Amino acid sequence: MRGTYQFSTGQFSRLLIILLLYVVPATVLAQENEPVKDTVVEVKIESIPLTSMSSEAERTSLELKKKKAVMLDYETARRIRNSVGEFKVRFDELKLRSDSAHLAMGTRNGLRDLRLKWMRLEEQLDKWQADLGDQTIELEEALVELNDLQEKWALTKEKAVLDSVPEAIVERIDDELLQVEEVRSAMNDTLSTYVVGMDKIVQTLLDIREHIEQIRIEEERTWSGIFSKDSPAIWEKSSNEQSAGAAVIVRFGASYM
Numbered sequence: 001m002r003g004t005y006q007f008s009t010g011q012f013s014r015l016l017i018i019l020l021l022y023v024v025p026a027t028v029l030a031q032e033n034e035p036v037k038d039t040v041v042e043v044k045i046e047s048i049p050l051t052s053m054s055s056e057a058e059r060t061s062l063e064l065k066k067k068k069a070v071m072l073d074y075e076t077a078r079r080i081r082n083s084v085g086e087f088k089v090r091f092d093e094l095k096l097r098s099d100s101a102h103l104a105m106g107t108r109n110g111l112r113d114l115r116l117k118w119m120r121l122e123e124q125l126d127k128w129q130a131d132l133g134d135q136t137i138e139l140e141e142a143l144v145e146l147n148d149l150q151e152k153w154a155l156t157k158e159k160a161v162l163d164s165v166p167e168a169i170v171e172r173i174d175d176e177l178l179q180v181e182e183v184r185s186a187m188n189d190t191l192s193t194y195v196v197g198m199d200k201i202v203q204t205l206l207d208i209r210e211h212i213e214q215i216r217i218e219e220e221r222t223w224s225g226i227f228s229k230d231s232p233a234i235w236e237k238s239s240n241e242q243s244a245g246a247a248v249i250v251r252f253g254a255s256y257m
Contacts, residue, residue, distance in 0.1 A: 045148055047155040050165065057176055060149060064183050067142045071183075071190050076131045077197075087124065091204075094118055098211045103218045111222065115215040122208050129201045132194055139191045146184040153177045 048056045094117055096102075106114065157173045 045151050045155065047159040048152060060176055060180065063149060064179060067146060067183050067187060070138055070142050071187050076135050080128050091121060103215065106218060108219065108222045111215055111219045115212055118208055118212045122205065125201055125205050129198065132198050136194045136198060139187060139194060143187050143191060146180060146187055150180045150184055153180060
């Protein structure tokens with residue numbers, strides 16, 4: 001007759017610990033390695049019940065006022081527009097000094113100064129791009145909400161026609177649709193204007209960065225020339241620098257005579 005094997009308290013505890021060490025971590029690890037699924041909540045737009053139409057019309061009116069305020073906030077665009085004239089003058093001036101002939105004759109200090117001036121224009125455009133980008137995002141979000149609002153009132157009209165509601169109610173819905181469409185269309189035009197402005201900024205930035213890169217290449221060429229066999233020692237001043245230095249000394253002395 002076979003004997004029955006019984007676990008002692010100590011053996012049972014050790015077996016439980018082993019199970020906890022090997023089984024539980026494996027389960028947790030498997031859960032951690034599971035891909036995280038993005039949860040997309042799709043909001044279904046429904047028609048407005050007739051009993052809620054008055055309150056919904058009031059809410060629509062308030063929303064349209066908010067959207068108009070966003071659309072008519074021209075502070076960013078106005079500030080940029082007021083600076084465009086000065087920017088264009090500086091841009092055209094630098095462009096004249098940045099053709100291949102001028103760069104080939106440029107000194108190391110002159111090239112560095114020219115590059116820094118281009119970089120300041122680049123910084124200004126980067127700032128404009130960021131400001132317009134923030135404004136564009138705000139307009140896009142407002143336009144999405146207006147599209148949803150228009151769809152809601154359009155569905156409401158479809159249901160009202162199917163239910164053969166009084167003509168006065170249909171006219172009220174048409175009036176709401178017209179108001180929403182007016183603001184939505186204006187918002188879309190404003191957004192398009194901002195997008196065109198952003199595109200122009202990007203194109204100008206590409207042009208500026210191309211000039212900066214050309215100047216960097218020319219700077220590297222002038223620096224490599226320092227170590228050529230026939231170049232003067234780097235501690236020796238050129239004749240032009242000596243003449244400029246002498247002129248400064250003369251003017252300085254004359255001011256105290």
